[in-house]
Amino acid sequence: MAPPRPVGSRPADKKFLRALRGEAVWPPPVWLMRQAGRYLPEYRATRAAAGDFLDLCLTPELAVEVTLQPLRRFGFDAAILFSDILMVPHGLGQKVWFEEGVGPRLEPLASPAAVATLEPQRLRERLSPVFEAVRGLKAALLAETALIGFAGAPWTVASYMIEGGSSRDFQKGRAWAYGDPEGFQGLIDLLVEATVDYLLAQVEAGAEALQIFDSWSGIWPDSEFRRWCLEPARRIVAAVKAVHPDIPVILFPRGAGVLYREVAEESGADALSLDTTVPLDWARAELQSRLCVQGNLDPVALIVGGAALDRQARRILEAFRGGPFVFNLGHGIDKTTPPGHVEQLMALLRAA
Amino acid sequence: MAPPRPVGSRPADKKFLRALRGEAVWPPPVWLMRQAGRYLPEYRATRAAAGDFLDLCLTPELAVEVTLQPLRRFGFDAAILFSDILMVPHGLGQKVWFEEGVGPRLEPLASPAAVATLEPQRLRERLSPVFEAVRGLKAALLAETALIGFAGAPWTVASYMIEGGSSRDFQKGRAWAYGDPEGFQGLIDLLVEATVDYLLAQVEAGAEALQIFDSWSGIWPDSEFRRWCLEPARRIVAAVKAVHPDIPVILFPRGAGVLYREVAEESGADALSLDTTVPLDWARAELQSRLCVQGNLDPVALIVGGAALDRQARRILEAFRGGPFVFNLGHGIDKTTPPGHVEQLMALLRAA
Numbered sequence: 182m183a184p185p186r187p188v189g190s191r192p193a194d195k196k197f198l199r200a201l202r203g204e205a206v207w208p209p210p211v212w213l214m215r216q217a218g219r220y221l222p223e224y225r226a227t228r229a230a231a232g233d234f235l236d237l238c239l240t241p242e243l244a245v246e247v248t249l250q251p252l253r254r255f256g257f258d259a260a261i262l263f264s265d266i267l268m269v270p271h272g273l274g275q276k277v278w279f280e281e282g283v284g285p286r287l288e289p290l291a292s293p294a295a296v297a298t299l300e301p302q303r304l305r306e307r308l309s310p311v312f313e314a315v316r317g318l319k320a321a322l323l324a325e326t327a328l329i330g331f332a333g334a335p336w337t338v339a340s341y342m343i344e345g346g347s348s349r350d351f352q353k354g355r356a357w358a359y360g361d362p363e364g365f366q367g368l369i370d371l372l373v374e375a376t377v378d379y380l381l382a383q384v385e386a387g388a389e390a391l392q393i394f395d396s397w398s399g400i401w402p403d404s405e406f407r408r409w410c411l412e413p414a415r416r417i418v419a420a421v422k423a424v425h426p427d428i429p430v431i432l433f434p435r436g437a438g439v440l441y442r443e444v445a446e447e448s449g450a451d452a453l454s455l456d457t458t459v460p461l462d463w464a465r466a467e468l469q470s471r472l473c474v475q476g477n478l479d480p481v482a483l484i485v486g487g488a489a490l491d492r493q494a495r496r497i498l499e500a501f502r503g504g505p506f507v508f509n510l511g512h513g514i515d516k517t518t519p520p521g522h523v524e525q526l527m528a529l530l531r532a533a
Numbered sequence: 534m535a536p537p538r539p540v541g542s543r544p545a546d547k548k549f550l551r552a553l554r555g556e557a558v559w560p561p562p563v564w565l566m567r568q569a570g571r572y573l574p575e576y577r578a579t580r581a582a583a584g585d586f587l588d589l590c591l592t593p594e595l596a597v598e599v600t601l602q603p604l605r606r607f608g609f610d611a612a613i614l615f616s617d618i619l620m621v622p623h624g625l626g627q628k629v630w631f632e633e634g635v636g637p638r639l640e641p642l643a644s645p646a647a648v649a650t651l652e653p654q655r656l657r658e659r660l661s662p663v664f665e666a667v668r669g670l671k672a673a674l675l676a677e678t679a680l681i682g683f684a685g686a687p688w689t690v691a692s693y694m695i696e697g698g699s700s701r702d703f704q705k706g707r708a709w710a711y712g713d714p715e716g717f718q719g720l721i722d723l724l725v726e727a728t729v730d731y732l733l734a735q736v737e738a739g740a741e742a743l744q745i746f747d748s749w750s751g752i753w754p755d756s757e758f759r760r761w762c763l764e765p766a767r768r769i770v771a772a773v774k775a776v777h778p779d780i781p782v783i784l785f786p787r788g789a790g791v792l793y794r795e796v797a798e799e800s801g802a803d804a805l806s807l808d809t810t811v812p813l814d815w816a817r818a819e820l821q822s823r824l825c826v827q828g829n830l831d832p833v834a835l836i837v838g839g840a841a842l843d844r845q846a847r848r849i850l851e852a853f854r855g856g857p858f859v860f861n862l863g864h865g866i867d868k869t870t871p872p873g874h875v876e877q878l879m880a881l882l883r884a885a
Binding site for chain 1: 701704707708712751752753754755756757758788790791792810811812813814815829833834836837841845848863
């Protein structure tokens with residue numbers, strides 16, 4: 182007879198997953214967006230050895246290694262698969278590459294007609310190294326650490342696909358959506374389906390929770406936010422939950438402002454990741470009363486450290502104590518962050 | 534005996550000023566942020582002849598000319614002095630210049646100690662061409678057109694002064710504020726005083742309303758927003774109104790999201806300029822019930838024109854009809870906007 186599994190290895194007991202399911206866990210579970218990244222010297226070493234950034238994402242042992250690096254240092258409650266939101270365009274057959282000092286580049290979709298050249302049927306095959314990395318992580322993680330899979334939200338991914346890279350204001354995608362809403366809807370619909378497929382494959386490989394990043398949702402009027410951000414997110418959550426009702430989904434509609442409340446009410450998500458600007462008292466009253474909230478330390482306070490970091494972290498702890506809550510940043514960790522400041526933060530959180 | 538002044542020449546009768554004072558004026562008064570600018574061929578011609586952008590701002594007849602150009606085409610209800618929010622650093626003696634294709638550049642303030650080198654006592658002298666331009670505009674405008682003076686808000690201006698130019702995330706200023714709040718407060722205090730002085734001089738020269746642009750207020754946690762954005766704005770409004778209680782003040786805390794409500798309640802402003810992301814129904818219920826709202830058409834809808842422009846403009850008209858309202862964009866007009874689309878918008882508004 183097999184010995185009983187230790188308590189910590191039952192997914193339902195993991196602090197992070199308990200919080201996502203609505204439990205007020207204290208001290209709160211914590212992870213940091215972009216926790217595997219350039220602020221860590223060991224990441225920079227692996228990255229330098231890997232060559233291209235895309236190679237790093239698509240070589241399972243390297244993706245596993247960089248995912249684990251911050252866990253070894255800081256013992257976060259969750260690991261997030263090291264990957265990139267542009268894996269989906271890559272999986273669809275769009276040419277994606279990363280230029281040093283420039284960032285992501287894509288051969289831009291020139292017109293709605295180009296959408297027909299995308300190959301959603303080959304996504305799982307093209308992205309099989311990602312799923313292999315998830316399986317590798319699942320085997321490597323401590324029993325109490327949860328594993329998060331993720332994807333970019335359709336609008337954010339579409340904006341890169343149309344622009345051909347990063348942009349200050351994503352005007353091409355916005356102009357396309359206004360000028361040809363039916364054509365743009367075709368691209369969004371394709372991305373909803375591809376994203377569901379991609380997330381389900383991550384769950385099948387071992388992801389225990391999912392986060393959907395809508396990094397550029399904060400540029401739309403409410404009407405367009407509902408159509409291009411909220412409704413696609415709702416469809417993705419529903420489709421994932423139709424297959425895996427127990428997998429919690431976190432949405433990050435960055436910059437949604439007042440519309441965070443509508444997302445809380447209508448998206449079907451289990452948790453909302455709050456950007457730094459979401460006011461704490463409002464979030465407690467309007468959001469945390471409905472679901473788990475995650476966030477929202479200013480990454481600049483983590484760069485600065487010291488008293489400013491303590492003060493900002495304590496305000497967040499005070500606001501969200503007593504309800505379902507995951508401590509995180511309001512945006513990805515900056516590459517100039519001293520790792521010692523993350524240690525300072527972790528010490529504060531453990532003593533909360 | 535002098536003949537009676539025509540009705541339209543009494544400031545109190547101007548549509549724009551009536552709306553700012555709380556009256557539901559219909560069809561609504563309209564002006565567009567950055568209405569004098571690169572989307573107009575006549576602006577590009579004047580700009581090319583002027584040489585440097587700073588020369589354009591500081592040569593009164595040229596500043597008057599470009600201010601009037603969009604008025605001649607579109608007959609907006611208000612003219613806004615053609616100038617730049619970096620006039621205040623220039624007036625304080627900081628080196629400011631504009632690089633073609635790069636944007637504004639400043640010799641950055643290296644440390645809190647550098648604040649002592651600024652010369653607020655010389656601001657009015659250094660900026661006298663600005664006030665001369667206001668006087669020139671006052672004489673040149675149609676009697677029914679209101680004249681808006683403006684300044685950047687302290688945080689936004691400080692962010693440029695510290696960064697030395699534009700930046701995606703203004704990390705230097707944010708890090709300074711977190712790391713040395715007392716030193717940063719010294720800079721903000723100086724900018725509050727300089728901004729009050731600058732705005733009062735514009736009113737003395739003939740400005741009939743004032744707008745304060747906090748273009749980068751949407752990056753702070755609530756605590757820092759209150760300290761670095763809301764409180765400085767409140768002090769400026771109070772100081773201006775202590776001298777000129779009848780001059781309406783519009784605040785534009787771009788990206789303030791949920792905190793727009795606190796600004797409406799606590800700043801003392803007469804009107805709030807809404808960025809594109811502020812949801813219309815929420816703004817009507819929470820903001821327009823307290824003061825005049827201005828906004829908030831997506832500038833990308835104006836670039837696109839056609840049915841998308843009509844639809845977005847109509848949604849805004851429907852939302853704000855019946856209360857105090859000024860039609861405007863949610864952000865400055867883009868340089869790629871076809872002037873014909875502004876005509877389309879004006880025809881729609883006149884028929885509202």
